[in-house]
Amino acid sequence: MAESKLIKGLMEDHDHILDALALLEKALKLVEEGRLDGSVIGDFITFLSDFADRCHHGKEELILFPLLERRGMPFHNSPLQVMACEHGMGRYFLRNARRALEGYLGGSKEAFSDVRRYLEYYSELLTDHIDKENNILFRMAEGFIGPEEGVEEAERVEEELGHERLLKKLNGLKGIIESQ
Numbered sequence: 001m002a003e004s005k006l007i008k009g010l011m012e013d014h015d016h017i018l019d020a021l022a023l024l025e026k027a028l029k030l031v032e033e034g035r036l037d038g039s040v041i042g043d044f045i046t047f048l049s050d051f052a053d054r055c056h057h058g059k060e061e062l063i064l065f066p067l068l069e070r071r072g073m074p075f076h077n078s079p080l081q082v083m084a085c086e087h088g089m090g091r092y093f094l095r096n097a098r099r100a101l102e103g104y105l106g107g108s109k110e111a112f113s114d115v116r117r118y119l120e121y122y123s124e125l126l127t128d129h130i131d132k133e134n135n136i137l138f139r140m141a142e143g144f145i146g147p148e149e150g151v152e153e154a155e156r157v158e159e160e161l162g163h164e165r166l167l168k169k170l171n172g173l174k175g176i177i178e179s180q
């Protein structure tokens, strides 16, 4: 159990991201079977861009990681560098998945294999990334920061980017997938 409230909140985000990835896998299968409109995949990509990339990775890159740097954790050749690089790779996969999806929705049926491939890359990357953060980086970070540090800033980011609203959207997507 995390002592730092900032880290506890980030770990809760991880659970929501993993839930979204499991639902996305089901959604991809349903689209392939012709039982779900492909536009729903776009809603997942939007959720992952807004919640995982902008809000969650935003809190890590703008609050937690710089705080750890200020406390003496190096950036280069450290878990911070690896985590920041992986956030960038995730963005690359999501952008290309979005582009391929636009092609698919525009009538190019074969573009769906690119949608699936980029989203599989994304899902594998994020699953492994979250495991590394939960089990390595965040455990190290507990020794560097106090229980309340970064919490106010994180709340500001969440308010600005609509953290609760985004979670409601995920719940809505869950309802759509589970009713199929």
Ligand SMILES: [Fe+2]
Pocket (backbone or CB within 6 Å): 057, 060, 083, 087, 129, 133
């Ligand atoms: Fe991260």
Ligand SMILES: [Fe+2]
Pocket (backbone or CB within 6 Å): 010, 014, 056, 060, 130, 133
């Ligand atoms: Fe994370």
